[in-house]
Amino acid sequence: MRELEELTARNRELESEVIELRRMEAVLRKLTVAVENSPTSVVITDRFGTIEYVNRKFCQVTGYSPQELLGKNPRILKSGTQPEQFYRDLWETILSGREWRGEFHNRNQDGSMVGSPSCHPYQAQSARGVR
Numbered sequence: 001m002r003e004l005e006e007l008t009a010r011n012r013e014l015e016s017e018v019i020e021l022r023r024m025e026a027v028l029r030k031l032t033v034a035v036e037n038s039p040t041s042v043v044i045t046d047r048f049g050t051i052e053y054v055n056r057k058f059c060q061v062t063g064y065s066p067q068e069l070l071g072k073n074p075r076i077l078k079s080g081t082q083p084e085q086f087y088r089d090l091w092e093t094i095l096s097g098r099e100w101r102g103e104f105h106n107r108n109q110d111g112s113m114v115g116s117p118s119c120h121p122y123q124a125q126s127a128r129g130v131r
Helices: 002-036 056-062 084-095
Strands: 043-045 051-054 100-107 113-119
Touching (some): 084 113
Antiparallel strands (some): 043 051, 100 113
């Protein structure tokens, strides 16, 4: 009898977890649609600068496809018009968790120039502990 009670209690816990996971999936779908269709360029890199995600607007502005950008470093957009200290300051700022504001002078795939106004760092939460 005790075993049945324990199984019933565990089943309720699992049902609650499934409900919460479904809720989180719905939120994730909404956020994905919002970021993908944002009128603002979005590029996400890991802490080493490897591009992990670009949205449609970023591809439209730069002329690159996601396949051409994913796994690359944003330096492929580098125009050569800004000094190396500019990039050192940028990375020092965002790796410290602060927002960087300034103006990039990037070169698109077709060679034209485009500016980018800011970088907003975020630190992804580990999957453990997120409920």
